[in-house]
Amino acid sequence: MRLSQYFSKIKKDAPKDETSRNAQLLIQAGYVHKEMAGVYSLLPLGLKVSENIKSVIRKHMEKLGGQEIHMSSLQNPEIWKTTDRWDDEKVDNWFKTKLKNDTELGLGMTHEEPIVAMLTQHINSYADLPIYPYQFQYKFRNELRSKSGMMRGREFEMKDMYSFSRTEEEHKKFFEKAKDAYMAIFKELGLADYVLVTHASGGIFAKYSVEFQALSEAGEDIIYVDEEKNEAINKEIFSDEECAQFGIDKAKVIEKKSIEVGNIFNLGTRFPDTLDLAYTDEKNQKQSIWMGSYGIGVGRQIGAIAELYSDEAGLIWPKEIAPHQIIVVGLQDDKEVQEEAEKVYVALQKNGVDVLLYDKKGQAGEKLSTADMLGIPTQVIVSKRGLLEGKFEIKNRKTKQVTYKTFFDIVEGDLKD
């Protein structure tokens, strides 16, 4: 890809109507566009990052035995009334709308009810279970106050998986596997050093849930970290009794701020029971189904990673999710340098590398700072100075380390750090 072909612009200044670092960086570097408070559109670069994150998540969901589906955003209130989650007194962040004939509809804020209702048409026998459908879907939540840039939006894409198991034991086993899969996802997203399994409230679903909290000063949650156990407990349930229950040493915990990057719930049999989803066992007996839900917000990962991986010069994407792996910068506008940059670009592309060519005219300084701002992991800088020695400068965006390679080295794919 050529930078000149992206319509999005990298701005010299950060927007002033955002103070959260993630939104400032992502807007300034042209990854996202802010539509209104808590609502962001993805520009080409932002979409690439988002799709890369989704690929990682999807891979692990498939490994877990997931089946991808895509449910509707418009939701039928009748189903939600059955479980008593329609009333604004009970659930205060619905976006509700109406048909022309005044029939009320909801814009999905989550999908437990509709998926259970849908499955009554497909699940009958013990042989039909267990199943693990999941989707990437936009959720709409009428937050009283959106904040922290991309991290708490009113409209956001989420991967939600739902598990349906025959017994509590089967459910628990899967729940543990899902927990591991989540940790594997965070590891692959570059968040391994920050994310902790955290015991938290289960909201209206259950007494407890498991959250995945990424340590960050930009976070909205307070957790107490047991460093020996490498787990944490959310402030909302921090007590002697609960620490004991989860084997956390209350005397040794450290208070930290964190971003909730994932949350999984054991829902028990409540939703299937209420919505008449059940199965018939080998003895022809009707049995309750055990359900779990497993959420991870895509936009929130982008925001969290932008917070955690950035410096004074801009973004620094982990390789796994970077929009491009390498950016080739022809430092001077003169013909020789530009032609050489073009050659490197073409050669790298031939090698199957996802490379971005900085082909816009400008000052050397502007090019360097723009390349930094974008956060592409590796920069190949082609300059007059380098050409005199027949070498190109390879800069690691994260470590800022510079090495020099020949054209031959680059073509041979020798760009390891």
Added chain:
RNA sequence: CGGGGCGUGGUGUAACGGCUAACAUGCUCGCUUUGGGAGCGAGUGACUCCGGGUUCGAAUCCCGGCGCCCCGACCA
């Protein structure tokens, strides 16, 4: 939803109640320049968030709305 702050060219800012709303940046054209957003010249670009009021006169003062940010509450 309670509290606080703020709305002026695309972006960042300035302007005592008083000239044609200023400066920087961006963008366009020309020349020059090229290792951290350089320089010169010529252009372009704003119903000063919306509505009302006070006044001879409002970006500026007052009232109401809307929007954005922050703190708190909330967070399935």
